[in-house]
Each structure stands twice: as structure tokens, then as C-alpha cells.
Amino acid sequence: MNSSTLLGITTFVYLFTMVLYFYYLFFRNKKLGRTIKALTIVGLLVHTAGLILRWIESYQLGYGHIPLTNLYETLVSMSWCTVLVLLIMQQRFKSDVLGVFIFPIVSIAMAYASLSPNVQDEIEPLIPALQSNWLTYHVLTCFLAYAAFATSFGGSIAFLMKNKKNGIPTGGFLDKLPELNLLDELIYKANAVGFMLLGVGIITGAVWANYAWGSYWSWDPKETWSLITWFIYATFLHARLTRGWRGNKTAILSIIGFLAVIFTFLGVNYVLSGLHSYT
């Protein structure tokens, strides 16, 4: 058994979870809720095992690095962070349906990583600039931030859908979503956590860049886009905390923020070039 097999299994578990989620939305079935939660946890455990095994394999190949260093690894690790944060948020906000907005993203990311011919899944040696502990701190904080933003994105979509019906019970799946004020709270909390983590991610990146290249900030496209993303969430937080914006406006702002996150994570590497072009 190698890491690719385990991560492949994870992909299928997640895809299956996604299908179950859709089923769960339209057909009320209490047992299914528990099955989905169990399946998510199983998926996450296999996922964790896959990542650890890949880490071990990299040592066996003589490279020895944490699986955070190419597109395949970042997609897989990013998905891991997202599922973890989702589980925590579902627990905190006592909702078992938020995953319906998150699992399509996670499943697509995992399937794309495993199946796309554009994504190399070989373990590669690290160029000297990447051989640093700061790699772990920097990438992990950024990914946890992205995961928090993904959850707030899910919450925002849920909020907009539910708010369209003014929160009145419709007998459909919208009733299963948390109450509007709870969703609003979730969006705020997730964005606050994400904002701080992204800040720390940018800072650890700056410390590392200063140590490796002698300059903490060079307006490289990825840096600039992460700053843009941070500005968008700063706008969200000020609008909400200082101006008291609630509801649709803040939900839309946090959706825009998440689009910036996706562009920062993937778009920059495909469309633009710079220091981060090796990931």
C-alpha cells in the first residue's frame, strides 16, 4: 500500500460523501446524517494516513520533506485542512449540512490532484531555497486560513439561499441549515480566524523570504494577491465590526474574498509567474 492508493481511496470516500450530502438534503433521513459524519471522519483518517505515508516515502527516497511542496501535495494538504476545519465548525455550530457546500470543493480538488494529467504526483526533491522549517509554518498557516475562508464561503452561500426565503420554513433542505443569525455568526468567526491566520501566513512567508532571499516583501504576484485577499477580508471585518453590516452584504463580501483566495492559491500559478511558480 502506498500513499497514492490511500489518497485515491480518500478521493472516492469524499466523492461518495458529497453524493450522500446531496441525497441528505432532499430526502430527510436522520440516520444518514450520522453516516455522513462517520464517513467524513473515516475519509479524514485515511487522508491523514496517506499524507503521513507520503512523508515517510519522501524520506525513503532520500529527500525527506513535508508533503507541501508541489501542486499535487498542496491540493491534497489544502483539502485535508478544509475537511478538518469543516468538522470543527460543524461541531461548534451544531450543524451537519454545511459540508454540502464544502465537499464539492474538496472532492474536485482531490479528484483533480489524483486524476489530472497536469498534476504530477511524484515526490520530488526540494530545491535549496525550499529546504527550511519556515516552509511548514508558512504553508500550513496559509492553508488553515484558506480552509477557514472555504467554510465561511459555504456559510455565505447557505445564508444567501436561506435569506432569499426570509428564513421562513419551506419544508425543504433550507430548514436543515442553521438559523440565519447563527450562519452570520459562523461567517464572521470563520473570516476572523482566517484573517488572522492569513496574516500570520503572510508574516511567516516574509520572515522566510528575508532569510532565504534577503527581502521580506518583493511584490511578487502571489504575495500581492495574498495581500489583496487580506484587504478584502479586512474590509469585511471593518464593515461588520465598525459599521455593523450584517446579512447579504457581508455574505457577498466574503464570497468575493473566497474568489480572491482561489485565485491566490491556483490562479496565480497558472496565469501569472513569480517566486512561487514552483508550487
Place this chain on the structure above:
Amino acid sequence: MKNSLLRDLWKLLTSLTLTIITLIILSLTSIIGTLIPQNESPQLYLQLYSPSTYQLIKRFHFDDMYHSWWFTTLLALFTLNLISCSINRLPNLIRILTQKSKGADEEMSSLPLQKTLRIKDWSNHTRDELIRIVKKYLHTSLTYYPSAESLNLFAEKGKYTRLGFFTTHLGIVLIIIGGMLGNYGYQGFMKVAEGETSDTIILKGSSQQKQLDFSIRCDEFEVSFYQGSQRPKDFKSSLTIIEKGNDVLTKVIEVNDPLYYRGVYIYQSSYGTSPDQGEVLLGVEQKTGEKKTKQYKVKIGEKVSLEEKGYKVKVKRFVPDFTIGKNKEVVSRSQELNNPAVQVALLKDGTLQDEQWIFLKFPDFHGAKDAEYRFTFLDFSGKEFTGLQLTKDPGVWVVWVGCILLTLGCYFVFFTSHRRLWVKVEEKKGEYLITIAGTSNKNLESFSQVFDQIQHECKQLGKTAS
């Protein structure tokens, strides 16, 4: 008139609308610089864009937009707005931080969390118990005014977390100040061959030279590769700093482990082989007659006579990483020995007979087919040089302090709150009324859970007493 103008200006500077607008404009304009390459040569821009577009780029400084006057102005406006907003909130903040609670009666009625309990007995013991319960949850500051039959108590926690926004903003201002101080430093590049010493760098962006007040000697350079591949695993240089003729410091540096000397960081940045002093080992084989390869050592740019009279071979050019450029000319892709090639010329009595490129890694490839001689590129020995980047940034520590304050501030803003609790006990018709009221400046939901816990424990107090 003058006063009202100033007041309007202050109002504008302290408005959140201005903050949101500058944040949006900063975000949108920042995108431009990620689409248009920054700080490149005019040639590159003209390859990418039409001359008229290039003129437009030049006019708006889009080729170096993050340092342009208009982007700097935007950043300055953002900073001014940030400072003004922070100052504007300061008086109110100081008032909250310094004022003392006047006790329960005045403030209790308007608070969001309220609960009244009744208990039968009241003694010094129950009073101490009640204080203990409150202290368990809000321990930092406690003021109480006990009398025999009543209690009036005020407790709070996390008062100074109200400074969170101020800390965050101060952090951002420090980062910007540190960035500005960075302009008083420099960044440059230096190549030093093994065994040699240098004290001049080429400044980044301007290609001007700068003399340092110390010099650097490269004692040794070493590069290692991953097994069976061309990917460098590690490269390191042993450097010695020389000041006024004395060796003062020696350190082995590698990528991610620079050398620090008197405010200057010296980074391992690249490496290469110097083509200037290299020597090429050529194999020469005469096509007619006996097929025997003779070897010649030739310095780059020099000639050597072959056995046959009148014939000479000249090594005209050397490139470490051969490739064909845009205009079909030979260029070197990098300074590393990835695809070393030399251009050799065959001369007979001083006139050019033949000219060709030969490759170290592709010995079977020959440009000229019908020449009298066959040349092969057998070996190359050149001086390896180390590429060093030197940075002096007097503002970097200010930036780090700013980063720490920013992170701490964010933590205080999002994850802590100033919680206040008032408790009043008074006798009424043989019973004792305990009124508990509380508030929190943020995250009232989570404080209400603590509040419930407190009142639950106070209820127990009544039960044990009766």
C-alpha cells in the same frame, strides 16, 4: 470658517468610508502590477506590448507601480486614515480604561444580561462564597463594598483587550514605517570566484556599482546534486570578511543560512562557472589518414597550433548553458554548467576554414560535416564562482515588531473581550435578593454561557444555606 474646514477634513480622515474606499482601490490597482511584469527592461516590454501600450505603461509607471508616486500616495492616504481613526477613538478608550465603576445601582438596569435570585439566609460565609464564585470567572479586577446586610460588587476581566484594535493599527503603521526605512538600505549582487576577493556589488534595479567598506573572500565553493539528477541539493560557500587587511570573520553560508556582518546580510544566491578564465580540453581528429585523437588544452579566446603545419584551432567562445535566443543567436540560459558548449574555429595560415559549436554533453553532434578535422569537447575546467546577494535594511526590525503587534492585536480583537459583572445583594422582607448583571463588549453569546454558570452556582449557594 477655517475651523469648520478643518473639522470636515478630520471627519473625512476618520471616516470608515474612506478606509473601505482606499482598501478597495489599493486592492484593484495592486492587480495591475501582477499582470504587467515589474522592473523589466524596455526590450522585454516592447516584445510583450505595442509601442503605444508601452508608452501608456511608462506614463502611469505600471512597470514599477508599487514604487510609483500615485501608489505611494494611496498608501500614505491609507496610513493617514489609519492613524486618524486610531487617534479619534483614543479619548473614549482612555475614558473607559481609567474610569472606576460606581457600583451596581447606576449601571445595572441597562445591561443585556440580568438575573435576580432569592435566598433565605445571608451570612459572612455566603458572602465569601459568592465572592469566590465571581473571582473564579472574572479574576483580574474586583472591587466590592461589603456592609453587614448587603453587598455591592463589581468584577471585570480583559479590560486592556480593548486596546486590541489600537495594537493592530500600530503594528501596520510600524510595518509601513519599517518599509520606508528600508529605502535607506541597499540590495546588491556580487560574484566572487573561489580564492578571490571582492568589495563591490552591483545594485539591484539600477546596475550601478557600490563599494563596500569591507571585502569578501570566497575560500571555497561547493555544490551537491540529488542522486542521479541535475537538481542541486545544496550549495554553500565558505566566506571570509576582510576589513582593513585583516580577516575578521569566517562562515560557511548556504541557501536559507546567510551571514550577518555589521548590518549587512550576505546570502547564498546562485553559482556558476566563470567563462573568462576557463580552459577547454579539445579532442582533435584528422578525418583523412590515421584516425587518432589528439588532445589539446586551450584557454578561451586563445589559439593553439595543430600538428599539420599552418593549421591552428581557436576557441572563440564558451557558454555554460547553450541555447538559441529569440533572434537565433547563441545565448547562455544560465550561468550553471547545464549544457556547456564552445565555438571553435579552424584556421589555415590565418584564414578561417571552418567554424562550429561543439558540446560537452553531446559528443556526437557536429555542425560541420566536410571539414578536415573533427573536434570534440572533452572537458572544461573553469573557476567556479559563488553568487552572493547583499542586503542592508535598517527598517527590518521595525517591520518585525510591527508584525508581532499586528498578530497580537488581531488576537485581542477577535478572541478576547472585556467582560464586566455587577452583583448586588439586598434584604427585602426577610429574603435576600441577589441581582446579577453583566455585559461584554464582544462575543456576548459566549459570555452569557459564563453568566449562566455563575448564576447557577449562586443558586446552589442559596440551597446549601437553607
